[in-house]
Every structure is written in structure tokens, then in C-alpha cells.
Amino acid sequence: MRYALYYSPAEDHPLTAAASRWLGRDAFSDESFATPDVRGLACGDVHQLTADPRRYGFHATLKAPFELAPNKTEAELVAALAAFAAATPAFTIPNVILGQLGRFFAIVPDRIYPELQDFAARVVEDFEPFRAPLSEADIARRKPGNLPPTQRAYLDRWGYPYVMDEFRFHMTLTGQVPPEQAEAMKAELSQRFAPFIQQPLSIDGLALFVEPERGAPFTVHRWCALAPAADSRKTAP
Incomplete structure (x- = not known):
């Protein structure tokens, strides 16, 4: 069993529905959907190109998949998630776009937002006590010899190279x-996700995903709403 802490819109959010139907699976219900038609691409190609994100479910990684530390329990992890969410105000990414990370397409912020970076770093740090050390095999899968020094150090310290200043929400x-x-x-995704790009995105929840066994689909085990967004308006005397 592995666990992961991801950002995901709520189960009933329109973006969750749109992304689930695009990927072919809903990580909340584990319901499957037919591969969508894409002009200019064969159905089999579309199915293959969405295979990896379909297994993981629609999300943005905050705390990458980990096995539970020997001195921790799932109940303790769920309780820590609920406490973290209750103490953390929701906030908004002002603008997200359709972007490319190498050859991957993803919904990403239009630029780096410090509040989002800080939130991601807090998730990494606060839930670190629940993470068991990586196995040698897990370290090898990350090809540490190919990582820049900072990412290699983060892999050793946090179990994942793309955290802290290396984190990019996607x-x-x-x-x-x-x-x-x-x-x-790009043409298909631009049209399909037009209602959600060039728009703000509310970071209003934190999800605990689980992978029952290596290679199995990830599903949402618990989604917790963050606290109401802080009101920055000053109250008149």
C-alpha cells in the first residue's frame, strides 16, 4: 500500500468531471469512461497517451507516493490530514493555463505564485513523519545519477526530487x-478544457490517494476541504 497527498478539485467540481472523462477514469468513484475521440489521432493512441495519468487519477502532486512509516498508522495519517486541512486556509491561483512540461500536457499556473509554493512545501514537511524511507529500488527508479545536485539532495531528504524550490504545480x-x-x-485539450484555463483555480482541498499495490490505480481515500479563505479586507472602525 502506498499513499500520496495530492491537490484535487472536489468530487463534484466540473473540472473533476471533465478531467475524469478525458483520462477515462474517475479517481473518486473508480468509474471508467470510454476513450474520447480526438480529431487527427487514433483512438488507440489517445488511450495510450492518457494511460499514465489515468492510473494516478487527476491531481497535482504535493507529497509524492510513499509507503507508511513503520511507527505510523493509516488512522493517524487520516487524522493528520483532517487537522492540516482545518488549520490551512483555502486560497486561489489567479490564473491557470494549458502548458507543456517537456512532452507532457498539463494544467499549470501561468507563473510561479509564492503562496502556492509555500503551501506545497508545508505539505511535504508536515507529512514527512509518515513517510517510510525509500527502498534502493525506488531510489534507482529516479535515476539519481542524472539529477542535478539540488534535486538529488531533495530525493535523499524528502523522497522526491521536485519539491521546495524545484516544485512546479501541474x-x-x-x-x-x-x-x-x-x-x-493541444487543439483538443485547448477546446475541451476551455472553461477552466485562463481562469483562477481555487486550492480549497487536500486529498489522500491510495495505491493498494504497486501498479494498481490510485483512488481517493479521503478528500478534506481546507478552512475558509482568509478575508484580507479590513473591517471599518
Whole structure:
């Protein structure tokens, strides 16, 4: 069993529904959907290009998948999640866009937002006591010899190289899209996710995902709403 702490919109959020139907699976209900038609791409290609994000479920990684530390229990992890959410105010990313990370397409912020970076760092730090050390095999999968020094140090310290100043919020929509298919994929995603891009995105919840066994689909075990957003308006005397 592995656990992960991800940002996900709520189960009933329109973005959750749109992304689940695009990927072919809803991580909340584990319901499957037919592979969508994409102009210019074969159905089999679309199914393959969404395979990896389909298994993980629609999300943005905050605390990457980990096995539970021997001195911790799932009940303690769930309780810590609820306490963290209750003490952490929701906030908004002012603008998200359709972006590319290498050959991957994802919904990303239009720029780096310090509040989002700080939130992600807090999740990494606060839930670190629940993470068991990586196995040698897990470390090897990250190809540590190919990582820059900072990312290698983060892998050793936090079990994941893309944290702290290396963190980039992204909600993955595809696997690696070959260059010759990228134009058709971009056109489809731009149209399909038009209601959600060039728009703000509320970070109003934190989800605990679980992977029952290695290679199995991740599902949402618990979604906790964050505290009401802090009101920065000054009250008149």
C-alpha cells in the first residue's frame, strides 16, 4: 500500500468531471469512461497517451507516493490530514493555463505564485513523519545519477526530487506526446478544457490517494476541504 497527498478539485467540481472523462477514469468513484475521440489521432493512441495519468487519477502532486512509516498508522495519517486541512486556509491561483512540461500536457499556473509554493512545501514537511524511507529500488527508479545536485539532495531528504524550490504545480493530462501528435493534442485539450484555463483555480482541498499495490490505480481515500479563505479586507472602525 502506498499513499500520496495530492491537490484535487472536489468530487463534484466540473473540472473533476471533465478531467475524469478525458483520462477515462474517475479517481473518486473508480468509474471508467470510454476513450474520447480526438480529431487527427487514433483512438488507440489517445488511450495510450492518457494511460499514465489515468492510473494516478487527476491531481497535482504535493507529497509524492510513499509507503507508511513503520511507527505510523493509516488512522493517524487520516487524522493528520483532517487537522492540516482545518488549520490551512483555502486560497486561489489567479490564473491557470494549458502548458507543456517537456512532452507532457498539463494544467499549470501561468507563473510561479509564492503562496502556492509555500503551501506545497508545508505539505511535504508536515507529512514527512509518515513517510517510510525509500527502498534502493525506488531510489534507482529516479535515476539519481542524472539529477542535478539540488534535486538529488531533495530525493535523499524528502523522497522526491521536485519539491521546495524545484516544485512546479501541474495537473497532468497526458503522457509524453510525440512531436508529430502534439498539435492535434493541444487543439483538443485547448477546446475541451476551455472553461477552466485562463481562469483562477481555487486550492480549497487536500486529498489522500491510495495505491493498494504497486501498479494498481490510485483512488481517493479521503478528500478534506481546507478552512475558509482568509478575508484580507479590513473591517471599518
